[in-house]
């Protein structure tokens with residue numbers, strides 16, 4: 001159930017709505033202000049300082065791991081556009097001899113299309129359909145991408161985040177291949193720069209796992225979630241090269257909402273098993289849908305956000321880990337929905353990949369065009385919906401801090 005119970009940001013003051021309309025039109029022609037954060041603070045009393053993995057970031061918008069963060073050029077564009085963070089494509093772990101237990105996930109992308117999709121609610125949206133999984137180039141090329149991305153982002157305030165798929169035992173496999181954890185973590189830390197600040201790292205549990213035998217046993221999935229953080233931490237300690245902040249990117253399994261809650265609970269167990277943060281939640285999986293001769297494909301769109309928000313509404317915990325939201329964030333309004341449930345950052349893939357005619361801005365790169373829509377759209381943008389919220393709570397005369405909304409204290413200051 002949505003916590004924004006109206007479809008128009010009617011509670012946003014008229015003056016704000018008029019200014020947003022003006023900015024939407026003029027920025028579509030001129031491009032966004034150089035420091036968007038400062039502009040939002042000065043013009044709209046919005047402090048968009050956010051957090052990712054418990055680290056402070058300049059704004060909450062990030063590129064989710066995938067085909068749009070595979071090259072230095074892509075990272076360069078995102079840094080230039082001012083994203084708060086960029087999660088690199090998922091690399092498949094390997095051991096010292098180059099052995100990859102998850103090699104089936106290192107297959108080249110064949111074809112990728114952005115398609116309209118209608119959710120079960122009747123709401124229209126977008127999904128990316130493709131065939132392919134993780135990084136398929138040499139591991140060394142991924143390490144070079146980490147080095148390049150770090151150099152490009154240096155001093156810009158954009159956080160770089162590697163992503164990895166380590167070995168996960170199947171239901172009838174008892175052993176964990178610790179060699180893959182050790183070798184891959186050490187190499188990534190080396191590329192990150194030893195001695196630097198902790199390296200945030202996403203552990204991808206790709207939704208395509210849900211269609212394979214590997215997801216057959218719920219108990220095994222819960223074991224994965226409990227064991228992986230410790231393994232990664234042990235590997236980084238053994239390497240002596242620095243610390244990792246490990247985040248679990250939870251996926252939508254092929255089970256009911258109750259199992260999603262069990263997954264969330266599994267990462268909130270004893271402190272030694274806990275990750276440092278999590279990402280909720282990767283795409284849905286349709287085992288019957290066919291694409292390019294492949295049966296079973298992942299999909300997103302309105303069903304993905306409906307399910308994510310529904311599960312998050314049911315989940316109760318007294319001390320949640322910091323978390324980053326993913327899943328059908330195609331408007332500022334949807335970002336506010338996740339924010340209200342405690343997310344302190346938003347990571348998008350699909351919305352950075354729509355056909356050019358779906359962005360009003362006609363200059364700049366696609367990331368800039370997307371940010372323009374996300375912030376300034378007069379009906380669905382982040383600015384009007386944050387002001388709507390503040391006005392509803394009787395605090396429209398004060399600075400609106402994003403982290404207060406996430407922490408549930410917007411009306412208490």
Ligand SMILES: Cc1cc2nc3c(=O)[nH]c(=O)nc-3n(C[C@H](O)[C@H](O)[C@H](O)COP(=O)(O)O)c2cc1C
Nearest residue numbers: 064065066067090128204300326327328348349350
């Ligand atoms: C083409 C494509 C490739 C992706 N590759 C990865 C990946 O390698 N690792 C990962 O963790 N998530 C991957 N994802 C999932 C996205 O990072 C994101 O979490 C998901 O698509 C939901 O966000 P969206 O609705 O904004 O697309 C991929 C998604 C797409 C569409």
